[in-house]
Amino acid sequence: MTLAARREGSAVPVPADRNIFVAYPWSLYPDRVAYKRAYTTMERALNVKFIFAEQRVTTGTVLEKIIGMIESAAFGIYDVSSWNANVTLEYGVARGLGAPAFIAFNPAQTDLADVPSDVRGYDRLQYGDFDELSAAVESLVVQELGTADARPTDPLEDDRLHLLGVVRDNPWRTARQLADVSGFKIDYVQLLLRRSAAELSTRGATRAMKYNLKAAGSTTA
Secondary structure (H helix, E strand, O other): OOHHHHHHOOOOOOOHHHEEEEEOOOOOOOOHHHHHHHHHOOHHHHOOEEEEOOOOOOOHHHHHHHHHHHHHOOEEEEEOHHHOHHHHHHHHHHHHHOOOEEEEEOHHHOOHHHOOOOOOOOOEEEOOOHHHHHHHHHHHHHHHHOOOOOOOOOOOHHHHHHHHHHHHHOOOEEHHHHHHHHOOOHHHHHHHHHHOHHHEEEEOOHHHOEEEEOOOOOOOO
């Protein structure tokens, strides 16, 4: 997928080798749509497709379906927050198949005593809220798959720096306003803003949040 397509939102089919399997504990968060949005908001920008395990493993037929999804994905993300039995099974299946598998984990939602000692030291995508989860997943996707451009350097960096220039020239604008000024699609702007969090000050909350560059030497928003 070209940078122009990511910027303008052109409809480009996602290659099968850019599908990512996601297993998560349904009962952990009251809003499953909000949880899934932490992943799906970056699909178009990174030209990937997140495939969610939406059935509990209760029969051999369902398990076979899950195995097929795991095997066909580029890699899997297994949110073991609360150490959910179903996610644990799916993670074990992936490990047994030798499929690339990464753990996501919200420590505030998990009793560490419930986590088997042999996986506590594994690298994981640790998060405290959905914004942190999005940022961690985004970094993992770029690390593992890059983008369809397959450039050796970070393919988003030029656009990120361009957006920071837009923020500098248009201080205290919302993501929607920055999208209008930059010509980038809103989901792509949101992705770039997340990658630039350390360089930005913010005001407001959620969709009304406004952005500006931090003053030199500033460490707080």
